[in-house]
Amino acid sequence: MSVALKHEGEHEAHHQELSPLRRPLIEGRKTYGDVTTDICSLMERKPGGLWWAAFITSLTIFLAGAIATTYTVTTGIGTWGLNKTVGWAFDITNFVFWIGIGHAGTFISAILFLFNQKWRTSVNRSAEAMTLIAVMCAGIFPIIHMGRPWLFYWVLPYPNQRGSLWVNFRSPLLWDFFAISTYFIISAVFWYLGLVPDLATARDRIRSKWRHALYRVMSLGWNGSNRTWSRYETVYLILAALATPLVLSVHSIVSFDFATSVIPGWHSTIFPPYFVAGAVFSGFAMVMTLMILVRKLMKLEAYITPQHLENMCKVTLLTGSIVTVAYLTEAFIGFYSGNPNEMFVIINRAMGPYSWAYWTMVTCNAIVPQFFWFKKARTSIPMIFVLSILINVGMWFERFVIIVTSLHRDFLPSSWAMYTPTVTEIVIMLGSFGLFFTLFLLFLRIFPVISMNEVKGVLHYARD
Amino acid sequence: MSETANQKPQWAMVIDLDRCTGCEACVVACKVENNIPSSEEGSSRGRSINWIRIERYFEGEFPDVRVKFRPVLCQHCEEAPCEPVCPVYATYHTEEGLNAQVYNRCVGTRYCANNCPYSVRFFNFFAPHWDAPLDKALNPEVSIRTTGVMEKCTFCIQRIRKGEEKARDENRAVRDGDVVPACVGSCPTRAMYFGNIADPESEVSRLSRSNRAERLFEDLGTKPRVIYLSKQD
Numbered sequence: 001m002s003v004a005l006k007h008e009g010e011h012e013a014h015h016q017e018l019s020p021l022r023r024p025l026i027e028g029r030k031t032y033g034d035v036t037t038d039i040c041s042l043m044e045r046k047p048g049g050l051w052w053a054a055f056i057t058s059l060t061i062f063l064a065g066a067i068a069t070t071y072t073v074t075t076g077i078g079t080w081g082l083n084k085t086v087g088w089a090f091d092i093t094n095f096v097f098w099i100g101i102g103h104a105g106t107f108i109s110a111i112l113f114l115f116n117q118k119w120r121t122s123v124n125r126s127a128e129a130m131t132l133i134a135v136m137c138a139g140i141f142p143i144i145h146m147g148r149p150w151l152f153y154w155v156l157p158y159p160n161q162r163g164s165l166w167v168n169f170r171s172p173l174l175w176d177f178f179a180i181s182t183y184f185i186i187s188a189v190f191w192y193l194g195l196v197p198d199l200a201t202a203r204d205r206i207r208s209k210w211r212h213a214l215y216r217v218m219s220l221g222w223n224g225s226n227r228t229w230s231r232y233e234t235v236y237l238i239l240a241a242l243a244t245p246l247v248l249s250v251h252s253i254v255s256f257d258f259a260t261s262v263i264p265g266w267h268s269t270i271f272p273p274y275f276v277a278g279a280v281f282s283g284f285a286m287v288m289t290l291m292i293l294v295r296k297l298m299k300l301e302a303y304i305t306p307q308h309l310e311n312m313c314k315v316t317l318l319t320g321s322i323v324t325v326a327y328l329t330e331a332f333i334g335f336y337s338g339n340p341n342e343m344f345v346i347i348n349r350a351m352g353p354y355s356w357a358y359w360t361m362v363t364c365n366a367i368v369p370q371f372f373w374f375k376k377a378r379t380s381i382p383m384i385f386v387l388s389i390l391i392n393v394g395m396w397f398e399r400f401v402i403i404v405t406s407l408h409r410d411f412l413p414s415s416w417a418m419y420t421p422t423v424t425e426i427v428i429m430l431g432s433f434g435l436f437f438t439l440f441l442l443f444l445r446i447f448p449v450i451s452m453n454e455v456k457g458v459l460h461y462a463r464d
Numbered sequence: 465m466s467e468t469a470n471q472k473p474q475w476a477m478v479i480d481l482d483r484c485t486g487c488e489a490c491v492v493a494c495k496v497e498n499n500i501p502s503s504e505e506g507s508s509r510g511r512s513i514n515w516i517r518i519e520r521y522f523e524g525e526f527p528d529v530r531v532k533f534r535p536v537l538c539q540h541c542e543e544a545p546c547e548p549v550c551p552v553y554a555t556y557h558t559e560e561g562l563n564a565q566v567y568n569r570c571v572g573t574r575y576c577a578n579n580c581p582y583s584v585r586f587f588n589f590f591a592p593h594w595d596a597p598l599d600k601a602l603n604p605e606v607s608i609r610t611t612g613v614m615e616k617c618t619f620c621i622q623r624i625r626k627g628e629e630k631a632r633d634e635n636r637a638v639r640d641g642d643v644v645p646a647c648v649g650s651c652p653t654r655a656m657y658f659g660n661i662a663d664p665e666s667e668v669s670r671l672s673r674s675n676r677a678e679r680l681f682e683d684l685g686t687k688p689r690v691i692y693l694s695k696q697d
Binding site: 075076077078082083084085087088142145146147148149151152154155165166167168170171172173174177257260261262263407410411412414415417 | 509510511512517519536545548549550551552553569570571572573574575577578579581582583586587588589590591610611612613614681684686
């Protein structure tokens with residue numbers, strides 16, 4: 001403490017927030033040149049065998065999913081396990097799951113930026129890429145879940161010749177369209193803007209002709225002048241402020257799909273905050289899974305340190321605990337309402353035919369993150385890896401439980417039904433993971449994985 | 465001529481559960497009238513299409529058992545939960561109080577069926593199919609629904625249109641007997657009534673004021689246009 005105070009007295013303003021006792025964010029005493037070389041060389045050298053193996057596997061799985069989707073579109077939704085009572089299941093589960101995954105990227109890049117959390121610099125680039133890719137994966141499902149997906153554009157409010165027949169602004173599905181397209185556009189612009197200075201660096205180094213041409217166009221004539229930087233930072237700040245409400249709005253609106261209905265188990269005012277917390281929770285779990293793989297496989301241990309992972313564990317613990325409180329509240333309100341339909345939903349979830357899914361959800365989402373109270377769990381990388389995957393499994397099941405257990409027991413017992421997925425649905429779900437990893441692997445090779453310009457601002461020696 | 469002559473009729477149905485024997489004649493009549501395919505595969509997977517169905521309820525233990533039947537069809541709710549959720553207005557409320565489904569506009573999100581408390585909306589999981597010679601026996605007045613769209617009871621809209629045209633030709637308001645949906649016409653015990661509930665003198669109006677009258681899941685606020693009569697016991 002005394003050391004810090006002494007420093008503060010000596011160097012005044014620009015050293016105020018940096019204590020010499022604090023661990024550096026980037027390890028290995030990297031210089032500016034080291035950062036440029038480390039990150040750019042990942043894009044410049046030819047991908048190794050492991051990358052190709054991962055890429056071909058992902059692409060194959062994606063293509064299998066594409067075939068299953070084609071089969072569904074050409075044959076009918078009857079290829080899925082749905083019935084009269086259960087009209088949504090894997091389709092909307094996957095949609096909500098992927099949208100949720102996307103939330104961590106925006107949280108890290110926008111909210112943590114506004115809160116001046118400098119540790120975000122090592123992970124924001126890939127987390128934002130993850131957001132974009134996850135939103136793409138999510139966007140497929142509302143289209144292919146339609147009985148006539150070739151007419152999906154009827155959901156768009158475009159000028160047409162059908163007289164007064166337009167879109168129904170009262171439908172939450174229409175709100176979804178606006179929420180998701182806004183989210184995708186803002187996230188894409190924000191991600192791309194952050195890339196511009198780094199693309200200029202890559203442009204100036206790269207030997208490959210077509211890559212040079214690509215980066216030259218994409219870096220928009222960046223010249224690194226003071227004026228360019230000043231404008232860049234202003235726009236970045238404004239975009240961060242614009243993106244911040246999206247973290248809250250997108251999943252709130254997705255939750256309205258359920259909350260505005262009359263179905264017990266869906267009709268619930270707790271859904272918007274519950275969904276947002278769940279989204280950030282699952283998103284951070286996915287970022288951790290990916291970052292652990294990326295730092296290991298791309299040798300970025302100096303940039304993505306256990307400190308970064310520990311911080312993300314803390315966010316996961318917080319949001320996981322909020323989700324747990326939401327589960328408890330939901331159960332409590334179910335009984336407190338005195339409404340037999342609501343009470344039945346709670347009992348049916350915990351003890352009915354899908355209780356295995358409910359308890360998988362509770363175990364993975366309420367119990368698993370509690371391990372992060374312990375520093376040993378937060379700093380053990382294999383442990384984080386396993387727990388983060390379990391959380392993602394749990395969050396997928398959360399959406400499955402919400403959708404299927406609420407639908408399969410209808411108001412009239414004559415309509416009660418069960419849902420079992422078909423192979424087609426399972427392959428489509430796996431295919432979305434295939435698409436996700438295919439695009440993420442391409443990102444790792446084409447774009448700077450770590451935001452060089454931001455990392456340079458938090459280097460260790462900057463405070464020597 | 466009643467005072468409702470210039471207003472649009474408000475269609476409603478009354479079903480007397482105390483007269484229903486559960487014979488399912490209405491179910492068959494509806495299938496024939498409205499070109500509803502029957503599929504063994506669909507039935508086994510919970511996808512059979514029945515715009516009207518008979519629900520059976522048992523009370524008591526054998527041999528002292530009482531059986532109750534309840535025909536359930538689209539309730540044509542005045543505050544229909546299926547209507548606001550459709551993103552493309554494929555389902556909407558007509559001025560005559562019908563919950564209409566526009567097959568050509570439907571993109572098949574199935575949101576309406578999920579949000580229907582009565583489970584009376586049916587999705588075409590595959591293209592419809594009729595085994596010969598049933599494919600030669602289709603009703604030319606009812607359109608066939610294609611794969612991927614939702615369908616449901618229309619209160620036999622084709623018969624409503626005919627009845628309205630007849631009344632207009634005779635320059636009078638519609639009255640009881642002008643419109644007889646297939647299910648109502650087929651009921652051997654005359655348990656079903658159909659008519660204009662806005663006309664206080666119509667049969668359905670009179671019966672809807674009975675102290676035996678009730679609506680299904682009234683507490684949900686859906687205001688169904690199907691009224692059930694049953695002994696209050």
